Amino acid sequence: MKLLEKRIVKDGLALGTEIVKVDSFLNHQIDIEFILHLGREFQMLFGASGVNKILTMESSGISIAMATAMAYGNIPVLFAKKAKPNTMVEDVYQARVKSFTKGVESIAFVSRKFLSAADRVLIIDDFLAHGEAACGMVDIVRQAGAELIGVGAVIEKEFQGGGTRLRAMGVELHSLACISKIENGWIHFKYED
Amino acid sequence: MKLLEKRIVKDGLALGTEIVKVDSFLNHQIDIEFILHLGREFQMLFGASGVNKILTMESSGISIAMATAMAYGNIPVLFAKKAKPNTMVEDVYQARVKSFTKGVESIAFVSRKFLSAADRVLIIDDFLAHGEAACGMVDIVRQAGAELIGVGAVIEKEFQGGGTRLRAMGVELHSLACISKIENGWIHFKYED
Numbered sequence: 001m002k003l004l005e006k007r008i009v010k011d012g013l014a015l016g017t018e019i020v021k022v023d024s025f026l027n028h029q030i031d032i033e034f035i036l037h038l039g040r041e042f043q044m045l046f047g048a049s050g051v052n053k054i055l056t057m058e059s060s061g062i063s064i065a066m067a068t069a070m071a072y073g074n075i076p077v078l079f080a081k082k083a084k085p086n087t088m089v090e091d092v093y094q095a096r097v098k099s100f101t102k103g104v105e106s107i108a109f110v111s112r113k114f115l116s117a118a119d120r121v122l123i124i125d126d127f128l129a130h131g132e133a134a135c136g137m138v139d140i141v142r143q144a145g146a147e148l149i150g151v152g153a154v155i156e157k158e159f160q161g162g163g164t165r166l167r168a169m170g171v172e173l174h175s176l177a178c179i180s181k182i183e184n185g186w187i188h189f190k191y192e193d
Numbered sequence: 194m195k196l197l198e199k200r201i202v203k204d205g206l207a208l209g210t211e212i213v214k215v216d217s218f219l220n221h222q223i224d225i226e227f228i229l230h231l232g233r234e235f236q237m238l239f240g241a242s243g244v245n246k247i248l249t250m251e252s253s254g255i256s257i258a259m260a261t262a263m264a265y266g267n268i269p270v271l272f273a274k275k276a277k278p279n280t281m282v283e284d285v286y287q288a289r290v291k292s293f294t295k296g297v298e299s300i301a302f303v304s305r306k307f308l309s310a311a312d313r314v315l316i317i318d319d320f321l322a323h324g325e326a327a328c329g330m331v332d333i334v335r336q337a338g339a340e341l342i343g344v345g346a347v348i349e350k351e352f353q354g355g356g357t358r359l360r361a362m363g364v365e366l367h368s369l370a371c372i373s374k375i376e377n378g379w380i381h382f383k384y385e386d
Contacts, residue, residue, distance in 0.1 A: 019280055058251065
C-alpha cells in the first residue's frame, strides 16, 4: 500500500536494523483518519468472507482492529489481554507470546465466552515481526474451534520471519506494508516501484 | 446516561462490592456501535471547547478515546504506555499510577514529542475508580503545560473516590454512568429515576 509506505518514510524512524518507529500515527499517537483508511484497506483485501469478529492483541492492535471492524459494518472487536485482570474469573483460552519490542514473554488471555466454533475470525495487528503475537492468536482461534479467515498486519518486517511462519501454517496473510530490510537509517520495502 | 446504565444492568456483572465486569461490550469484547455512541455523548458533554487531542491510558481506554476523537472530527488520540518499549528512546513525561483491577503499580509514559503547551487535551478512560490513572494523566498534561479541558469516564465508581479527588483538583469531570454502590450482586446508580 503506497500511501502507508510513504507515511512510514515520512514519519517513521529506523532504529538499528530491526526497529521501525511509527509512534506518531500508529502505536502511541493515533492518526484516526489514516487508521480508518487502513481498516477499509483490510476489508477490501479480505473481502466479504463472512467475518463476524476481529481479534487483536492489546494495546497497539486495538485502534486498527476497531477501524477494520468499522469497515466490516461494526462487527465486534475482541482483544487478547497480556495479563489476567482480577475481573477475569471465568474460563479462558491462553497462549504464550513474546513481545519483540518489550523483550518479555507473557501469556495472552481470551475469555471463552466470546469465542466459539460459530465464529469466523479475522486477526488484525499493527506489526508482524517474528509472528509471536499472531501465532498466539491463531492458536487461540483454533482452541475455540472457530474458523480463521486470515491475519492482517499493518507493517510486516519480512526479515524477522513471522510471515513465513504464518504462511507455512496455511494462514492467509495480508500486510499493508512489507519491510524487507532496515539499514543505515533506511527502510526498504519489499514491493518497490 | 440511561442507555449505558441499562446496558450495564443487562450485560454487566457485579463481583463482590467493588468490581463491575463489562467485558462483553467495553474492555475485552468491544461493541463498536455502542462505543461510537458513547464517544458522541462525550463530545456533547464537553462541547466545542477547542479540544485538539484525546489522551487515554492503554489498553481499555483506547477504543472509547478513539470513538470520542471521531466525534470531534478525527482529532488525534494519544495513549499513555504502562511500560516503556525499547522503541521509546526519546524524552518522556511520566507519572506513577496504580491499576485497581491488576493490583500493580506502574509508570505511565507519554512521549514529549506529542504533547506541548499548544495542546488542549481531553482525557478519556473506561473506568474511574480511585482516580489513579486519571490523576496520572492530569499530571502528564500539566507537565506538558497543555490546557486540560476535562476528564471523561465511561463508568465512575463513586464510592472509590476518584471523582471527588479530581473535582478537588478543579478538573471538569463527566461520567456517563455513576455507580454509587455494589451490593449482593446489585449495581446501584447515583442518578436513578
